[in-house]
Amino acid sequence: MPTFDIVSKVDAQTFDNAMNNAKKEILNRYDFSTSKSTIDHDKKTNVITIVTEDDMRLKAIEDAIISRMVKQNLDAKSLDFGKEQYASGNMIRKEITVKEGIDKETAKKIVAKIKASGLKVQPSMMDDQVRVQSKSIDDLQAVISLCRKEDFGQPLQFINMRN
Numbered sequence: 410m411p412t413f414d415i416v417s418k419v420d421a422q423t424f425d426n427a428m429n430n431a432k433k434e435i436l437n438r439y440d441f442s443t444s445k446s447t448i449d450h451d452k453k454t455n456v457i458t459i460v461t462e463d464d465m466r467l468k469a470i471e472d473a474i475i476s477r478m479v480k481q482n483l484d485a486k487s488l489d490f491g492k493e494q495y496a497s498g499n500m501i502r503k504e505i506t507v508k509e510g511i512d513k514e515t516a517k518k519i520v521a522k523i524k525a526s527g528l529k530v531q532p533s534m535m536d537d538q539v540r541v542q543s544k545s546i547d548d549l550q551a552v553i554s555l556c557r558k559e560d561f562g563q564p565l566q567f568i569n570m571r572n
Contacts, residue, residue: 484564510537
């Protein structure tokens with residue numbers, strides 16, 4: 410029976426390249442020459458930590474990260490911007506989490522949307538992905554186009570298409 414999986418992943422190497430390019434861009438900018446700004450990417454927890462002096466520089470760093478991600482063909486919806494925290498002195502800290510996998514609520518929305526479409530498919534939640542089965546490949550392709558049209562708050566990829 411033909412199946413495919415709906416997942417939400419960010420390519421680690423491409424994301425690392427985008428982060429390194431953003432760091433270089435920030436370090437080479439004139440308005441950051443006297444800044445004590447730092448951008449750290451923890452690869453194990455997939456968290457970006459930004460520490461800088463003011464909101465303007467924080468916004469410029471966020472824009473640089475997003476623009477570099479777009480240039481690397483990564484979806485910026487995979488970033489979860491946390492709240493700003495005031496660190497020691499006049500520094501501002503912000504943590505940005507990179508979303509990996511589909512959480513339960515989003516998976517439920519995807520399954521409900523697929524079931525509401527009336528197509529003869531069986532969606533099922535498996536850990537951090539959604540598997541869709543059908544007797545017809547055409548129905549599976551209709552599900553893919555349905556999911557591409559809808560915005561679920563994070564980027565979706567369609568992998569493991571099998572007959």
